Amino acid sequence: MTHDDHGDEHHDHDHGHPHDHGPFQPDLKEPSEDWEFLEIALRELLIDKGVITAREVEDKIEEWDGKVPENGAKVVARAWLDPAFKKRLLADGNKAVAELGFEFPGLKLVVIENTSKVHNVIVCTLCSCYPRALLGLPPLWYKSREYRSRTVREPRAVLREFGTDLADSVEVRVVDSTADCRFLVLPRRPDGTDGWNEEHLAKLVTRDSMIGTALALTPQGERSS
Amino acid sequence: MTKRGVHDMGGDAAGPIDRHEHEPSLAERRIDAMMLLMRDQKRHLWLTDENRRTIESMAPGDYEAAGYYERWLHALRGLLVEKGVLTEAEISERLAAVRARYDAAEPTA
Structure with a gap:
C-alpha cells in the first residue's frame, strides 16, 4: 500500500468523525497541480461567457452531495x-x-x-x-x-x-x-x-x-x- | 484482431487494490458538476459517448499518468474547443493568468 493520501484512517482518528469540522471551516487547499489551475481557468471562462453561472456549479455540487x-x-x-x-x-x-x-x-x-x-x-x-x-x-x-x-x-x-x-x-x-x-x-x-x-x-x-x-x-x- | 484501447483493461493482470476511502475534493466535485452541466437539457453540448471517445483516445502514457478527474478535465477542455465554445488560445491565456494570480498571492517567507 503506497497511497497514503486517500483519507487515511489514522488521520481520521486524530480528528474525530471525518465530517465533523468543528467550529472553524478548514482553509481551502490552494491549487498546486496543473489540472487544478486548469479547472479554475475553464470554470472562469465558462462563467465569463455566460455558458454557466457560479450558482449552477454550486447547485449541481449540492445536488450530488445529496446522492448517498x-x-x-x-x-x-x-x-x-x-x-x-x-x-x-x-x-x-x-x-x-x-x-x-x-x-x-x-x-x-x-x-x-x-x-x-x-x-x-x-x-x-x-x-x-x-x-x-x-x-x-x-x-x-x-x-x-x-x-x-x-x-x-x-x-x-x-x-x-x-x-x-x-x-x-x-x-x-x-x-x-x-x-x-x-x-x-x-x-x-x-x-x-x-x-x-x-x-x-x-x-x-x-x-x-x-x-x-x-x-x-x-x-x-x-x-x- | 483489433488493438485494444488503453481503457480496455478487463482481464489484465494487476496488483492489489488500494481500498482507502477518498473524499472528492472541491476541485474534483466542480469538474464533475461542470461535466454534468455541459450535457444537461439546457446546454446539451455533447453526449456521454463523446466524453468517452475523448478520454479513450488519450495517449496511453497520458491516460495512465492522469488521475480520474484529470481525464475528465482533459475531455472537458477538448470538447469545449471541438464544439467551438472556447479556443485553445483563450484557455492558454486564462491558465497563465490564473497561475500568475496564485503566484502573486503566495506568501514570501
Whole structure:
C-alpha cells in the first residue's frame, strides 16, 4: 500500500468523525497541480461567457452531495420487506425506484439479486459506470486499474481482498456495467432480522454490499464474510 | 484482431487494490458538476459517448499518468474547443493568468 493520501484512517482518528469540522471551516487547499489551475481557468471562462453561472456549479455540487448510499439502502430495505416491490424492482429498476422518489434519468437500471447460491459483483472494466443516482460518486478503488482489470479475471481473489470469503458452492457472477446500463446489487437479507422495520434494516445495507464486494452487515452491525 | 484501447483493461493482470476511502475534493466535485452541466437539457453540448471517445483516445502514457478527474478535465477542455465554445488560445491565456494570480498571492517567507 503506497497511497497514503486517500483519507487515511489514522488521520481520521486524530480528528474525530471525518465530517465533523468543528467550529472553524478548514482553509481551502490552494491549487498546486496543473489540472487544478486548469479547472479554475475553464470554470472562469465558462462563467465569463455566460455558458454557466457560479450558482449552477454550486447547485449541481449540492445536488450530488445529496446522492448517498443511504438512498440505495432504502431501496434494498423496501425490497426485503415488500415482496411485490422486490418483484417490480427486479423487473424494471427505473420504474420501481421512481416509486420511492429516486430518478435515474437517461440510463437503464438493472437490479440483480444475491442469493444463497449466486453472488453478483459489479465492475466497469472500461471506465467507471456506476449507479451514481443511488450510491453517489463511486469510490476511488472502483475506478482503479486494479479493480477494473482483476474483477473479471479473479473475482474470488478480489472479494477476499475486501474481506468477503464465499463458499466454493456459491456461484460468483461479475457484471460489467456500460455507459447506458447500470447495475445495483440487491444483497441478501441478513439472518436474525425478522420483524425489523425498514429504517432499521436499511442501516445494515452498506455501499459495498450494493456493489457486491461485501455482504450486508450482521444484525449486530458488523461485517460478515 | 483489433488493438485494444488503453481503457480496455478487463482481464489484465494487476496488483492489489488500494481500498482507502477518498473524499472528492472541491476541485474534483466542480469538474464533475461542470461535466454534468455541459450535457444537461439546457446546454446539451455533447453526449456521454463523446466524453468517452475523448478520454479513450488519450495517449496511453497520458491516460495512465492522469488521475480520474484529470481525464475528465482533459475531455472537458477538448470538447469545449471541438464544439467551438472556447479556443485553445483563450484557455492558454486564462491558465497563465490564473497561475500568475496564485503566484502573486503566495506568501514570501
